[in-house]
Amino acid sequence: DKSPRRTSVGNGSVEIHTIEHLMAALWATGVDNLLIEINGPELPGLDGSARDFIDALKRAGLENQGVQKKVYQVRSPIWVEQDGAMLMVLPDNNFRVSYTLNYEHPMLRAQYISFIIDENTFEKEIALSRTFCLEREVTDLKKQGLGKGANYDNTVVVGKDGVIDNNLRFEDEFARHKILDLLGDLYLLGHPIKGHIIAVRSGHPLNMRLVNKINAQKEKIETGGLKMVHVDIGGSSMDVADIQKILPHRYPFLLVDRIIEIEPDKRAVGIKNVTMNEQFFTGHFPGAPVMPGVLIVEAMAQVAGVLMLNKKENIGKVAYFMSLDNVKFRKTVVPGDQLRLEVEVVKLRSKTGQVHTRALVDGAVVSEADLMFALVDA
Numbered sequence: 001d002k003s004p005r006r007t008s009v010g011n012g013s014v015e016i017h018t019i020e021h022l023m024a025a026l027w028a029t030g031v032d033n034l035l036i037e038i039n040g041p042e043l044p045g046l047d048g049s050a051r052d053f054i055d056a057l058k059r060a061g062l063e064n065q066g067v068q069k070k071v072y073q074v075r076s077p078i079w080v081e082q083d084g085a086m087l088m089v090l091p092d093n094n095f096r097v098s099y100t101l102n103y104e105h106p107m108l109r110a111q112y113i114s115f116i117i118d119e120n121t122f123e124k125e126i127a128l129s130r131t132f133c134l135e136r137e138v139t140d141l142k143k144q145g146l147g148k149g150a151n152y153d154n155t156v157v158v159g160k161d162g163v164i165d166n167n168l169r170f171e172d173e174f175a176r177h178k179i180l181d182l183l184g185d186l187y188l189l190g191h192p193i194k195g196h197i198i199a200v201r202s203g204h205p206l207n208m209r210l211v212n213k214i215n216a217q218k219e220k221i222e223t224g225g226l227k228m229v230h231v232d233i234g235g236s237s238m239d240v241a242d243i244q245k246i247l248p249h250r251y252p253f254l255l256v257d258r259i260i261e262i263e264p265d266k267r268a269v270g271i272k273n274v275t276m277n278e279q280f281f282t283g284h285f286p287g288a289p290v291m292p293g294v295l296i297v298e299a300m301a302q303v304a305g306v307l308m309l310n311k312k313e314n315i316g317k318v319a320y321f322m323s324l325d326n327v328k329f330r331k332t333v334v335p336g337d338q339l340r341l342e343v344e345v346v347k348l349r350s351k352t353g354q355v356h357t358r359a360l361v362d363g364a365v366v367s368e369a370d371l372m373f374a375l376v377d378a
Contacts, residue, residue, distance in 0.1 A: 006204060007204050007207075015041065016038060019184070021049065021053060021184060024053075024181070024187065025053035025057060026187055027122075028123065029057050030062075032191070033065065045155075046154065048130035048155050049131075049177075050180055050184075051127050051128050054123060071191060071192050072189070072194070074091050074194065075376075076217070080209040081206075082205075084200075085200060085206050086200045086201070087206055087209075087210045088198045089197050092194060092195050092196040095118075095192065095193060095194055096197070097115060097179050097183075099114070099200075100112045100199065101174055105158060117179075126183070128170070129169065129179075130154065130155065130173065131156065131177060132157070132158060134158050156168065181204065182199060185204060185207035185211060186207070186211060188208075188211055193214065221318060222318055238259035239258060246309050246310055247302060253298075255295060256271070256302045256341065257272055258270065258271045259271075265345060268307040268343045270341040271339065271341070274291055274333055274335055278335070280292055281335065290334060291332075296367045297324065299341055299359065300358070301371055303343045304343045304353075304355045319353070319374065321372070322372040328367060328369070330365055330367065331361065331365075333361060333366055338361065339360070340359070352373065353373045353375065354373075355372075356370050357370075357371060
């Protein structure tokens with residue numbers, strides 16, 4: 001639903017409308033696993049805020065499922081804008097929202113608020129703020145089929161002379177409710193984030209564009225990195241099935257067949273059997289097949305990935321290249337060769353790792369490189 005007044009979800013045949021206040025309450029309480037049953041196409045408006053949803057969740061009680069919650073930390077600035085409205089997310093170690101509301105109405109001019117938001121802040125500062133609209137919008141909204149359950153108790157209606165038949169709960173209640181709506185829309189990410197959101201006059205359509213951009217950044221980082229999963233190994237070797245539990249790579253880009261030696265935090269040795277069936281030989285080069293040097297480096301990096309990723313403390317993290325140094329290619333690699341891929345740890349910290357790698361054929365070095373990885377939360 002692209003209405004500027006609400007957020008909806010659907011599966012093609014069924015749609016549920018006006019979900020944002022409940023979604024905001026779920027975000028604030030940290031609930032990410034529940035079943036919602038509803039007997040109509042729209043969630044109840046209640047008092048126009050998220051307060052009653054918060055109270056209902058508290059009455060039901062929350063259960064910790066003993067699984068670490070995934071939090072995405074924004075890596076670089078993201079922004080969307082349209083028709084004078086703007087949303088930007090900057091990297092931050094907390095979750096902060098700064099909102100500026102400024103419309104052509106005396107009561108809706110220049111409201112600015114900023115909060116580091118957690119459950120306590122949400123409940124005290126955001127949850128009580130209610131839906132609002134201008135008096136002149138009411139007729140048009142009803143013609144669109146919106147706001148059928150709205151009244152002067154659950155909607156703050158702003159006339160030309162002020163609020164009609166109601167009182168504000170906060171002097172800047174309008175800006176606070178915009179944050180509530182934004183948090184509800186962000187819940188559709190599927191996980192909380194760390195970052196500083198700066199919003200100017202944004203509404204539901206722009207909020208959803210931001211959600212899509214955050215997801216795109218997250219997917220790009222995860223696609224370009226190595227997802228860390230711990231695999232318990234009985235000895236010092238791994239077969240391809242074990243390797244595939246750790247590395248996200250699959251044929252034709254999985255370039256390690258076996259790990260024959262591994263010493264945690266120290267070294268690892270892998271094997272890559274180079275056969276004529278490799279897809280890259282089709283074009284590199286016809287009649288004179290040679291394994292591309294960059295793929296030899298990639299094979300060495302994958303062994304390094306296994307060494308770094310197979311650590312319990314790194315579960316849920318992602319590794320990606322920071323730099324390649326001292327890369328050398330000494331001999332060509334052709335079909336029938338067996339690459340011995342040796343990795344030695346030079347430096348290993350909680351957030352970065354540096355390794356020296358070598359590739360050998362029949363005991364002779366064919367390539368070597370110094371690789372540096374960064375480890376970040378997924």
